[in-house]
Amino acid sequence: DSGVTQTPKHLITATGQRVTLRCSPRSGDLSVYWYQQSLDQGLQFLIQYYNGEERAKGNILERFSAQQFPDLHSELNLSSLELGDSALYFCASSVGWTGETQYFGPGTRLLVL
Amino acid sequence: DAKTTQPTSMDCAEGRAANLPCNHSTISGNEYVYWYRQIHSQGPQYIIHGLKNNETNEMASLIITEDRKSSTLILPHATLRDTAVYYCIVRVGLSNFGNEKLTFGTGTRLTIIP
Numbered sequence: 001d002s003g004v005t006q007t008p009k010h011l012i013t014a015t016g017q018r019v020t021l022r023c024s025p026r027s028g029d030l031s032v033y034w035y036q037q038s039l040d041q042g043l044q045f046l047i048q049y050y051n052g053e054e055r056a057k058g059n060i061l062e063r064f065s066a067q068q069f070p071d072l073h074s075e076l077n078l079s080s081l082e083l084g085d086s087a088l089y090f091c092a093s094s095v096g097w098t099g100e101t102q103y104f105g106p107g108t109r110l111l112v113l
Numbered sequence: 114d115a116k117t118t119q120p121t122s123m124d125c126a127e128g129r130a131a132n133l134p135c136n137h138s139t140i141s142g143n144e145y146v147y148w149y150r151q152i153h154s155q156g157p158q159y160i161i162h163g164l165k166n167n168e169t170n171e172m173a174s175l176i177i178t179e180d181r182k183s184s185t186l187i188l189p190h191a192t193l194r195d196t197a198v199y200y201c202i203v204r205v206g207l208s209n210f211g212n213e214k215l216t217f218g219t220g221t222r223l224t225i226i227p
Contacts, residue, residue: 002156002158002159004156033214033215035215042217042218042219043151043157043200043215043217044217045214045215045216048214056214058214088154090156090157092156092157092215101147101159101162102159102215103159104149104156104157104158104159105156106155106156107154107155107156109154
């Protein structure tokens with residue numbers, strides 16, 4: 001158990017819909033990272049927040065957004081969902097904002113029908 | 114971040130040492146070697162990391178060549194639960210510029226044979 005929690009574990013929705021994925025980092029960690037793992041793209045970095053502020057951006061679509069709240073939990077919002085958004089979404093956390101080891105949560109499996 | 118090359122798949126007999134190689138010939142002096150593994154579709158699990166010295170923890174050992182162009186992850190007594198995809202990742206350590214993301218390649222699918 002990494003100490004990172006993610007909810008929900010599974011999510012099934014329809015195209016065009018909007019969903020919110022939630023992540024709680026390990027106690028004491030200030031950074032939260034979001035990654036997407038699809039069958040054809042592998043594990044890809046989406047975005048990072050550090051202590052409430054966006055710190056780095058990866059291959060995140062404009063339909064996707066994220067935020068980190070004062071209690072340091074983070075939410076990833078996915079809107080106008082398409083079939084290709086079906087994937088595993090992982091959250092990771094680390095103590096600081098650069099270079100530290102990242103610890104991953106169990107992931108949310110999203111299926112868009 | 115430097116690119117890494119790993120074999121697509123490997124088998125290892127249960128109870129034997131599993132040695133997973135990784136080539137990172139373009140690694141820079143300030144880049145660390147990290148190893149993660151992913152068991153089935155679970156979240157990637159951190160194993161170990163190192164800069165230039167060999168490292169050992171309760172899970173594994175990391176051997177980095179003197180020129181740092183390659184490394185080997187060693188699982189000393191492999192069990193069936195070690196069956197997973199193992200990722201070798203090279204990234205800069207602490208810096209003011211930030212290299213926050215982990216860049217995952219395709220990894221090595223290690224299968225432990227009973």
